[in-house]
Amino acid sequence: MKKRSVLAVVMSLVLVTVLAACGKHNSQSSGNGKYASSQVLNLSYPSSLDSIDISNMSGYGSTGNIFESLYRLGKNGSITPGLAKSTKVLKDGKTYTFTIRNAKWSDGSKITAQDFVYSWKRTVTPATKSQYAYLFSGVKNADEIVAGKKSPSTLGVKAQGEHTFIVTLDKPITYFKKLMTYPLFGPISEKAVKKWGSKYATKAQYMLYSGPFKLTGWTGTNNSWQFVKNNQYWDKKAVHLQKINYTVNESTTTTLNLFQEKKLDLTQLASEQVKNMKSSSDYTTYPYSITAFLVYNFQDSNATIKKALNNAKIRQAISLSINRKTLVKNVIGA
Structure with a gap:
């Protein structure tokens, strides 16, 4: 990070929206301190595993x-x-x-x-x-x-x-x-x-x-x-x-269908799905910490843009013009 110039750094506690049935089926029962007989969880993953070598995998x-x-x-x-x-x-x-x-x-x-x-x-x-x-x-x-x-x-x-x-x-x-x-x-x-x-x-x-x-x-x-x-x-x-x-399921439409068919115990919702599912008893949110950043392209082929981006005052002005709450809500997806 210290070798890169950052346009904006946004650190926020994002509320991730999910439908979760696992509390009813697989986790600790309320009140009696006992656990359900079936301790199996069915989950979806957004992408294939590229590696399980902790030294060089692309995501954890x-x-x-x-x-x-x-x-x-x-x-x-x-x-x-x-x-x-x-x-x-x-x-x-x-x-x-x-x-x-x-x-x-x-x-x-x-x-x-x-x-x-x-x-x-x-x-x-x-x-x-x-x-x-x-x-x-x-x-x-x-x-x-x-x-x-x-x-x-x-x-x-x-x-x-x-x-x-x-x-x-x-x-x-x-x-x-x-x-x-x-x-x-x-x-x-x-x-x-x-x-x-x-x-x-x-x-x-x-x-x-x-x-x-x-x-x-x-x-x-x-x-x-x-x-x-x-x-x-x-x-x-x-x-x-x-x-x-x-x-692996890349589509939240697919995972929502699988959840409703009781083939998944939890699914994350896309922002457009929240409105329809917000009244569901399975709907819940939990905080998730995320850091996002934008990086300047100092080598832009346009000479005017390249000159502007290499001006610290212009970069500061751009940073001040960014509404961080809007960025978090509409781009990152809080």
């Missing part, structure tokens, strides 16, 4: 359910312990020492501090072609490594024994702990990568999972798959769902 969507990082996001976006059961931060805010809990991969092997070291170095290595490698900016030497100016071995991470993972930053990062909830910063098993070689992450069976679920039924190209409970997960007692069935 719901993969936080099959991969876990150092922290998790809890109620109201609070940070709760994930694979790191505790953390110590030096007073200068630049050194984090994470104590990795006694956790296992989905095959029963240990998740270690070295798995984090390997994962982070692998992601910032230019040959990996991770489009999110820039998120490591601020970790010691990360920018230089991504730019190909330093070796990945110089990244500010190290393991001390099986359970101690140490991260050194160039400078304090106020949002660092929240960033550590992102699956990108989770562990990767070097043994698994070497075992499967070019097959690694190309199908569901060529992957080890660290989260509450593991992926099944994904062949690398199909439009349906399942998350099944990972019985090796360290906090498996808190996981009541046994299975989540996913099917």
Whole structure:
């Protein structure tokens, strides 16, 4: 972000509108504290999975359910312990020492501090072609490594024994702990990568999972798959769902029809559907945090436009002219 000029940055709490029947069928019953006998959820996904390699996938969507990082996001976006059961931060805010809990991969092997070291170095290595490698900016030497100016071995991470993972930053990062909830910063098993070689992450069976679920039924190209409970997960007692069935549907018209046919337990509504469905007992909204930005084209072929956009005062004027509430409501879809 710091290398790009931004026209407008909009940070908002968007109200996502959905129809949800899962509360009636699969989640905790009200009042008696018991759970429904069928702990299976049927959901839709807007696009096919392009990859399940956390180093270079183009989007993470719901993969936080099959991969876990150092922290998790809890109620109201609070940070709760994930694979790191505790953390110590030096007073200068630049050194984090994470104590990795006694956790296992989905095959029963240990998740270690070295798995984090390997994962982070692998992601910032230019040959990996991770489009999110820039998120490591601020970790010691990360920018230089991504730019190909330093070796990945110089990244500010190290393991001390099986359970101690140490991260050194160039400078304090106020949002660092929240960033550590992102699956990108989770562990990767070097043994698994070497075992499967070019097959690694190309199908569901060529992957080890660290989260509450593991992926099944994904062949690398199909439009349906399942998350099944990972019985090796360290906090498996808190996981009541046994299975989540996913099917790809790009159309909200299709997903609404499937919901009404009781083939989906939840569907997100497009803005034009809200008016008709707002009175439904299944209609609900929930907050969803999103950041959107517009970027100037400084290389516009029109010389007049190019000159104008390279004028800071003109950019400031454009920014001041934007009604951010209207932008959020009509463009982002709040």
